[in-house]
Amino acid sequence: MAGMALLRLGSRLFLGGALSLVALHCSAGGDGGGGSAANGGGGTGANGGGGTGTGTGGDSGLIITTDGEAPDYSVDAFFAVDPPPPDCSDAGAQPIKPGGTPECPDDKNLQGCPCTSAGATAPCWPGKRKHRNRGACKDGVTTCQQSSEFKLAWGECQGYTGITPPTFEPDPNATGKAACTCFSGGYWDVKNTSPCFYTDGTGKVIGGVSTILEANGPRCPTQAEMDFATSKPPTQPFSPNTLKVDCNGYFKLCFKLQALSAKGAAKSAGDCQVMEVCTEGHYGLAGKGPNGTDGELPMPDLKSWITKPGAETTCAGLFYANGGYGSFSVKGISDECDQVDKTFLTFDYCPIYCNDPANKSKPECVNCTTGSGGPF
Known part of the structure; x- marks a missing residue:
């Protein structure tokens, strides 16, 4: 049996x-x-954790000009060097172009870039867009300050994690959360x-x-x-x-x-x-x-x-x-x-x-x- x-x-x-x-x-x-x-x-x-640091950043790019009007920056001008994370989902959504200029995009609030209200605070990120708020990489905070008699500018980005100067990149050998990827x-x-x-x-x-x-x-x-x-x-x-x-x-x-x-x-x-x-x-x-x-x-x-x-x-x-x-x-x-x-x-x-x-x-x-x- x-x-x-x-x-x-x-x-x-x-x-x-x-x-x-x-x-x-x-x-x-x-x-x-x-x-x-x-x-x-x-x-x-x-x-895994990341280090902290402070710094400034900004990328230049191509400009489309029109007669008698302010420059109209292309998507490539913002994203050629510093693109957002890739999209492999079924939706395949296209990235949204930020405002501002390639040197001072309004999605990153970089140190020295213009702001409008003294004392206002905002999230900031001196690293690459693809790493932002991924894994150990987290935003810092910046404050709008008087930079000259007639100019306001964002101050130093403080408290961000996962990247360090001078590269403002995660450790290239990092794995897990320290690699600052989505997964x-x-x-x-x-x-x-x-x-x-x-x-x-x-x-x-x-x-x-x-x-x-x-x-x-x-x-x-x-x-x-x-x-x-x-x-x-x-x-x-x-x-x-x-x-x-x-x-x-x-x-x-x-x-x-x-x-x-x-x-x-x-x-x-x-x-x-x-x-x-x-x-x-x-x-x-x-x-x-x-x-x-x-x-x-x-x-x-x-x-x-x-x-x-x-x-x-x-x-x-x-x-x-x-x-x-x-x-x-x-x-x-x-x-x-x-x-x-x-x-x-x-x-x-x-x-x-x-x-x-x-x-x-x-x-x-x-x-x-x-x-x-x-x-x-």
């Missing part, structure tokens, strides 16, 4: 190649015996990462299949709910999941399950793959806040899965015998053309015997959970 086993995520979390401990908990067991499912924990990301990071949370393995009663694995997430946790599907012979997975989706990103865009996120080549073996690029499921879609709500302000949003459910006869089923047997691990990856592009493509989270699974209530107090079984999440 076939048996089933749920696997739960182990208490070790690999994030960016560094080993760290996370708090995990046990998940609900599955029907029958012989298999187990594992779930993984989450993590937090780190934000600097996100967080993917998957509620269920527990697989199930069926055995034939002698310990031989018939195959692996997605668990069904219910109110009290994941369970193995019954044989009536799936079919290894025809590679028919359960009809219920594998897992809900949510995404939070600091910049709107289109993202594809994948969860992969791999087996160790032997018990106690180190992870390797050559480790076989039990399965991979992905979700993708646009992050951001139309009509809501600007980039990165929509908070945690649901992504399409991860679909159910079942191993196919051959390599996948063989790998499921190795996972059952030797243990294995899961990993998360992301590939996407923000509305401002920032690209991301990486594996950002790897997590271990608890031993199968942790499904036995008698083993729940064992150190290796205490910190097991049913889902995982991590930053990228």
Whole structure:
């Protein structure tokens, strides 16, 4: 008679190649015996900061002149050297030309440029437009001052962050928020990462299949709910999941399950793959806040899965015998053309015997959970 086993995520979390401990908990067991499912924990990301500085700036450009009238500056005059952030969204909106002159554009309030009311304050930015209010780069404040008997001008820009004189650029080697791009990071949370393995009663694995997430946790599907012979997975989706990103865009996120080549073996690029499921879609709500302000949003459910006869089923047997691990990856592009493509989270699974209530107090079984999440 076939048996089933749920696997739960182990208490070790690999994030960016560094080993760290996370708090995990046990998940609900599955029907029958012989298999187990594992779930993984989450993590937090780190934000980079930028320096502060003060200075002045301004760019010149082309001028379109008309007879007897004041110069009419072209868009290129303002943006040829200092363009706004690019737009890779479906809308593809064109940048709005600021007022003033290329040397004194009214969208930056540069030191020494004309102002109209003594004592008035305004946001200022001596750096490039593409970095402004992105990541660690934040506006400063300037005050309108009497610069001569008949002239008012903006004073020194104070309190801006993320750039430093004399270049007024972020560190070219900076990553994350310190790079001052629209996209600097996100967080993917998957509620269920527990697989199930069926055995034939002698310990031989018939195959692996997605668990069904219910109110009290994941369970193995019954044989009536799936079919290894025809590679028919359960009809219920594998897992809900949510995404939070600091910049709107289109993202594809994948969860992969791999087996160790032997018990106690180190992870390797050559480790076989039990399965991979992905979700993708646009992050951001139309009509809501600007980039990165929509908070945690649901992504399409991860679909159910079942191993196919051959390599996948063989790998499921190795996972059952030797243990294995899961990993998360992301590939996407923000509305401002920032690209991301990486594996950002790897997590271990608890031993199968942790499904036995008698083993729940064992150190290796205490910190097991049913889902995982991590930053990228």
